[in-house]
Amino acid sequence: MAEKTHAIVIGASIAGLAAARALADRVDRVTVLERDALADDEIVRPNVPQAHHTHVLLAAGHRALEAAFPGLTAELEAQGAMGSRASRTFWFQDGAPFTIPDEAVPGVAASRPLLESTLRRRLLADHPNVTLLDRTAATALTLEDGRVTGVRTRDAQHRADLVVACTGRGTRLLDSLREHGFPTAEESTVRIDVAYATQEFRRDSADMDTTTAVVLDDPAGSHRAGALLAIAPDRWIVTLSAQHGDPAPTDAQEFLDFAHALPSPVIAQVLDRSEPLGPVHSYRLPTGRRRHVERLASVPAGFVALGDAICSFNPLYGQGMSSAALQAVALGEAIDAHGVAAPGLPHEVYTRASAVLDAPWAMAVTADFADPRAAGDKPRGTDVFNRYLTLVVRACHTSPQVALQFFAVQNLLAPPQSLMALRTMARVLRAAPRSPAGRARRAEASTREAEHSHEPMRH
Template identity: 55%
Template sequence: MNEADGTNAIVIGAGIAGLIAARVLSDHVDRVTVLERDRLPDEAVPRRGVPQGRHGHLLLAAGRRLLDGWFPGLTGELAAAGAVPLHGADLVRHQGGGYRARPDLGFLAMSASRPLLEDTVRRCLLRQRRNVTVVDQTAVDGLVVATDRIAGTRVDGVEHRADLVVACTGRNTHFLDQLAELGFPAPEVAAVRVDAAYASQLVRRGPDDLDGALAVVVDDRAGGHRTGTMVPVEGDRWLITIGSRHGEVPPSDPTEFETFARELPSPTIADVLTKAEALSPVLTHRIATDQRRQVERLRRAPAGFLVLGDAICSLNPIHAQGMTSAALQALALDRALRRYGPTSPRLPGAFYRRAGRAVDVLWRTAVGADFADPRTTGRRPVGTGLVNRYRNLVSRACHTSPVVARQALLVQHLLARPVSLATPAMMLRVLLATRRRPGHPTSAGPVAGEHTLRRPARSRVDR
């Protein structure tokens, strides 16, 4: 399995990106050590180093498939801990002025809190990969430099040598600044200002809250681009997150939080808030920009060092792409390692090119959607205006066409490319579907008649 005797790697950061990176590296080196600044709790509870961990998360189907491959049994362990499996028909989505049809695509994702997901992945990693060690309460001071490569890390003045160091320390990582001080070029940074703010609360989940549905997404593009999500998490709880942009901040007062939710175009989330028992205070989180470090354009990068995860691409959390982005980057790392090995000076460039391609679709999709709000500023991807106009048509078509809704869901979960929604046959379906009049929303369900909150019959297709 290992490519050389005595090779070792250090991963900085024990979040989702760091744990996945460690799993990939364990196939290519003899020893992997993960260094984490926080104290890692014994239970699945939020920790200081993951401030967004108290808010809603969703691991898209593409990311879930990758994790299931790297961590056999992960889905079963999550389910045993109370995580909830989500199928396509479990999701109630209000967008573009109406409710989408709900095609069943089979198993897509496990809905769980971020702490449970991280805790379960870490336990699987340590149990299944005996050459991986996680050391918490260890802050890395800097990198050890040897000529034109990075040779390890420095902790409390002590050097720890490694053949490869992978920093998974988030969008504000400072290690690239150290490299710039050593004369290595810094990657260009593309930033798009979204000024996103979120507020979340945990409430008790009742068996009849959604008449069989298991998750809700509300996108109010016409009313200031507010968003609302409600997903089931372990412990029979709903995790409700309300978001807004460009200066409007959801309130932290519980009563005002419910009122804010009531102003969304669908009453579904507010109706649950009205009757459910609150299990936590309302907590807030903010993110100013979508950010992408264009590492694939670097002309020169030191051997022995890589960044991965949000350090490369960090997006507005409403798009639910962060963890899947990290998984796709880790897949790119695995492929680069298979070709060049952990010690090759060609590894950084090869990985960054692959990682750039992996996040490109995520970036264009998320940033393009953020530019649907005219207050968003920054560098627009080419064709954003045209793409957003067609995206609005797709949203409307999803109200009446299960075929279009199915393809849109596949694209959302990265099981199909966005271009699949723009084939001639699909464009014709979209245009015809927008001419149909959907049913009328009611407080009891998304659409009277055909598309109620009650779950459609289960498909046998397991995706």
Template identity: 55%
Template sequence: MRERNGATAIVIGAGIAGLVTARVLSEHVDRVTVLERDRLPQDAVTRRSVPQGRHAHVLLATGQQLLAGWFPGLIDELVRAGAVPLDAKDLVWHQAGAHRIRSDLGFLTMSMSRPLLECTVRERLLRQRSNVSVTDETAVDRLILEGGRVAGVRTDGTEHRADLVVDCTGRNTRFLDQLARAGFPAPEVSTIRIDTAYGTRTVRRRPDDLDGTLALVVDDPARGHRVGMMVPVEGGRWIVTVGSLHGDVPPTESAEYEDFARSLPSPAIADVLARAEALTPVLSHRMPTSRRRRVERLERTPPGFLVLGDAICSLNPLHWQGMSAAALQARALGRAVERHGPASPALARDFYRRAARVVDVPWRIAAGADFADPRTSGSKPPGTGLVNRYLDKVFLACHTSVPVARQTLRVQNLLARPQSLMTPAMVIRVLLAARRSPARVETPAGPAVRRRPVA
């Protein structure tokens, strides 16, 4: 391990991205200070700067594996707090006109609310890493620029010096604008216009809901790309989120919200809503674009400063990839710091290139799904149309083939690369299994399928 030599780091933002970044940096510097503008609650409740915390979240398997490695005992503590162990075989997934055949990942994942995960990770970080501190109710006003590098931050007139500052404040970060005004180039931005809107209600979970099945996902892009998901969380609750793209906004009044859920291709979510005790009103959120800053293309960036998480790549939240993508970026940061040290002028270029490779997979998965809707516009990755035509077959094959369904689940959980679905042996398996799908329909021109993106 590289010598620390008294190095220090500041992480701006105490969300999941900021917490895992602090954990990784704690192995390479003497002191890590996390600065958060919100007042951090002691309990697992939603806070102002994370409005999406009220909605359904899924921690993908790769994100869970990274968190479990960084925070020993985390999974057991989450279970004690009420998180629900979830076998992939318990997932009911209606896609491409029929239900996927049940398959597994070989281990349990956890289902919980975003506030419970964040609160538990923060507590374990402070308990297990003595060189990390978190200071809340402290808004960072600006970066300290000296001699062409970032030397720290200012908060309400107070200077906080550090060898490295990592911005984890999200897609609307202000600090790249400050650097642009100081003469550093702004990164190119790839944008996909989706106008995602979704509404969430928390309801009481009953043992007989879904015949005891733990989670459900349905989608129907052929009728406006409406999506629904229902995940179990602590406190004996379901978090139910329904959404759509391009201005099809779920209503917030109870009866109309249930009607929206009833329009999904499976009635399961609507049936639960109709009989469940509502614990919250319907809460809505809207996100106009997915956005990726091409920081890896920057020719010049100040030493001592990095962005990480949604500031690099902010994806359609209906694809569930944000927390796991941030964890993968944090792992890449650790490797770059190990190679160069926190103060090196070479750190930013190396990390941004590593981060670009990390986010390229979830970006392409999400973009492919979103561009399956013809109303989507923006930065379309090359080959998306061809890949989507093949994925139509993959999703049909998932109705009858356990190996195809399992590998698709691994890709969606970022455990395997999408190319693993395109090996010669897998292509043959996909084409044969797709022919057996109950969702295939006959048209006068011959067999046809209904297009479905990754949910």
């Protein structure tokens, strides 16, 4: 009889749950180890403090999770999550709102704890071969002859054919492999210094039709941003952010003031009529960081790391959970092609995960460098692409087709290069000059010029 296969996943956050789901179909037994205590209700647990903040699930991630957990969207909505439609989205960028067609990417908006607890419940209910041990921290990997053979916890040792570390941005497990003679991955980093502030508000279910509002200030200016999301018929979550030393608000009054100073009043108007449901939560993130595990010359058999452990983006773009879900799909495909215990599996997983990460990382870094204060590993061509993106954004003010393509890219449904396709480029070049923001700027510039030409000459 063939030996039974066992995989261990460390970390039961989004990456860990998605990876465990992919493994459940491909090995006999999956054990998930999580250091936090896990409860059924919607709580923010100590080691995932970002769960206080708005978590947008991009369409590609939504589709991947729905495919892995059929009926997930309906289940989330049954617990109060909101179906989101483009026609109910207000998106304000570069001085004017976008014209958004209704066919643009429908989605689901939920609190991060609700999404995570629902995924966890579904994983355990649908897959009896998955066991979850909470309050169980992995303290070390065990290795024999260059292969990871399992995980040590405080009072036990667990053997496995494959260990998948989904231990988040601060993980030390990858670096611990250095002690066993394995190289550490090169990193790309971008200094972003993002400060987040989030507060929830009571929502009147009859309150405006718009369920999502995003307001972005010029990255070369204040680079402040606000996002308002209905995560239940009676709950708004609102996140305000600033970058590079500009402080985000820390109390309720500052929160209101900051919202009022955004370039569109839409979010502030909602806050003015809504009762706060809790305190302002803060979060700071110094860098976007990608570990290039795909470039490693040697990696131990029996071990891979996924999710924020290998790539943690500027959270403003909402890419982390979706990338994690897509990396889990890549994990499953690599196992199908090579087998769970194959020595070449980790390299294959990293190659596929890297292909998943390339587009969101490129998009995040491009957007980060639109702010002249950003510093770090800047890919060639970033400034040129950013200049073109300015035109794309202006075109979105009047062209629903360009906005549709913009959202497809942003939701990881189409590659960033698709914005350069001839048809789209032609639309961008036609529509950008019609942008009310562009017109307003040109009018302002010509007024300044006229004033200047009427100024008396000084000698």
